[in-house]
Amino acid sequence: MGSKMNQSFETWSFDDSCKTMAWSPVSAVDLTASGSGLDNWADDADLVFLGIFAPPSDDDEKDDEEDKEEETVEPTLEGPAKDLDESLGGAISNLMIENFKDFKNGAEAGSTLPTLRVYQDSKAKRYILIGLGSQPKDSDSLEIGSAVGKALATKCNSEKKAASAKFLLPESVAVDAKNLKDMASSFYSTLYEDNRHRTGKKVVTQAEDLKSLTLLSDGPSSSDTMQDALDTGKKLATGMHMTKDIVNAPHNVLNSESLADTARRLAEESGGSLTCKVLGKEECEERGMGAYLGVARGSETQPQFIHITYTPPEGDVKKRVGVVGKGLLFDTGGYNIKTQMMELMKFDCGGAAAVLGAARAIGALKPPGVECHFVVAACENMINEKAIVPSDVLTASNGKTIEVLNTDAEGRLTLADALVYCDKELDCESIIELSTLTGACMVALGKKVCGVWTDDDDLAEELKDVSKVTEEKSWRMPMEKSYNEQLKSKIADMTNLGAPYGGSITAALFLQNFVDKKKPFAHIDIAGPVWDDKIGATGFGAKLAAEWIRRQGETDE
Incomplete structure (x- = not known):
């Protein structure tokens, strides 16, 4: 009985106020960046995220519903994403076409579009499309940030037993440090959960099974520059x-x-x-x-x-x-x-x-x-x-x-x-x-x-x-x-x-x-x-x- 009572007063007593406060751990997921080695990049990942741009808006689009139903779109997959799609027999392209309405209306930054489940003999358990918003102009950087970080964290947490994940950005697109910092900060902040005062089954939102998430980009930013931005974002999230x-x-x-x-x-x-x-x-x-x-x-x-x-x-x-x-x-x-x-x-x-x-x-x-x-x-x-x-x-x-x-x-x-x-x-x-x-x-x-x-x-x-x-x-x-x-x-x-x-x-x-x-x-x-x-x-x-x-x-x- 004495031991049980003591557990109720680990940090305070009847006469004295609490002297210390426990801290919630920051997710242990290792968020890294790589700008090289994109051959067979998806072979060793349990989860594969593909960054997808929304189709260009058509100012001349007709209001007639029948014309809209006949409308088709060619998926904008290039480089490593296109190679992956071909290795899967066009499954990703088909997914985009089959869900075109959701894809067109929901590809704002951070939206999670339809998911392709386990496909044939591929190692990845899921192929997940992540909306990146509109494609940037030549002089602009890709606007990924908090919304994308939140979407990645939410999906990583929901996909249990996945130990590794990779997130491929579109080919040759520049990503500035601020966007990567915001993405990382949002990723770790979304995984926050206060379990300090719960007993029994904890509420898990820290993607506990996931060990690593690698951001892949062949854009002009170096791997070191991208990694510094991701590390900065994590440090900010630690403060939050x-x-x-x-x-x-x-x-x-x-x-x-x-x-x-x-x-x-x-x-x-x-x-x-x-x-x-x-x-x-x-x-x-x-x-x-x-x-x-x-x-x-x-x-x-x-x-x-x-x-x-x-x-x-x-x-x-x-x-x-x-x-x-x-x-x-x-x-x-x-x-x-x-x-x-x-x-x-x-x-x-x-x-x-x-x-x-x-x-x-x-x-x-x-x-x-x-x-x-x-x-x-x-x-x-x-x-x-x-x-x-x-x-x-x-x-x-x-x-x-x-x-x-x-x-x-x-x-x-x-x-x-x-x-x-x-x-x-x-x-x-x-x-x-x-x-x-x-x-x-x-x-x-x-x-x-x-x-x-x-x-x-x-x-x-x-x-x-x-x-x-x-x-x-x-x-x-x-x-x-x-x-x-x-x-x-x-x-x-x-x-x-x-x-x-x-x-x-x-x-x-x-x-x-x-x-x-x-x-x-x-x-x-x-x-x-x-x-x-x-x-x-x-x-x-x-x-x-x-x-x-x-x-x-x-x-x-």
Whole structure:
């Protein structure tokens, strides 16, 4: 009986909070690229994927249904794909012709078209057509990316007992590094599954039987260039895995102490590119972090102020930047207790999750030229006799006083001291901050788009471009200065809450009080896209932050 009871308390006890969080493994599939040796390329693969272009659109196509039925198409198979088709007696061409309607209407990038099952004596168990969208023009690269990576992962996972797979791209088509990076990132992210708290039969979405997937292309890109892009994509996906794990974790597993442990383990895993220090309650008190500690004192779990530093292993540092994440490991609302959605408030650490995911990716990618400081003021918004109450006045580490009108507007209080630390103590030249800060942002932008608030037009353009590259949708929101009137207090420098309308804007204006106005600073509210009701954590924000950091080392400014 004792042994059985102990298994229920592997990481926590009745008296003590959990000290560590398990991490979900990244799929072990070896994703490689090859640009040579395409003779008999399909002979040693259990699964064969063929990239297929959609037929050219016909602007003069008639509307008459009878004419459409008589329409025929010649499959566009060339080179190694054509050779394979001939070795199979034209089976692939026939498959395309027989399913022409689906092929023509469904060959957008990432669609999985009809599958040819085991054919004669061939080793491959399946021949699967993957839609690549329209054929690129001579000067364009092939637009394969996230959609194709997701399709490959889904099919690889569904085809059990397949140990090897090959994916052939059309003959002589150029594929740029960004597309391959996106494909790899999507491939590994799609295979993510959180089995940490399941017993018995696990949910398997990691293509566990598959050992290798080889991308074959005889285009102008070298094998090394393609492989570097695939490796980069996997490193980004590894960061997204961390982000998902943190957001998915229940509060009795993930609290400020186990998050701090996760940060330390990230640094150890990095091989020296990341270092981590964690400030405790006393060190935060010495720095005057009254806003952060005001929130934290309502919880029995000790606050953990996390600071991870990335330093490039080689070359000069061109820029020092800060990335701050909101780290509320659970948000009850405090004495202004939440009346709905409390079961989802484990995702209130989504900003911290994105920041630690980005740190993991950056530690693996090792971009040159940029020093980055990842900062999370981790705590819980709980209720006890020491917790803040409405009307309390807190003093932040820059000396500004804040009247607490609502204890459920606590995230901005913790961020205030984190931003001052980044600005004053670390002297970061540019700062971005990610947080699940307001429901008002979700009302404005829904659950697919994050909001960006900044007074710096250059930084706004940077983030807009990064958002497009990472396929994490964003929208710049107004910094309406007249709304500062809503933050005026009768007894303190400001309040922590504005009027009922425009709440996402007043939250951004509040945060501006804790960063030097001359420094580029952006507040990014990811409350909407951080969580999907069907799949749980999305990993949103990790790639966006990592890509922004990487680009900072490319500038001489």
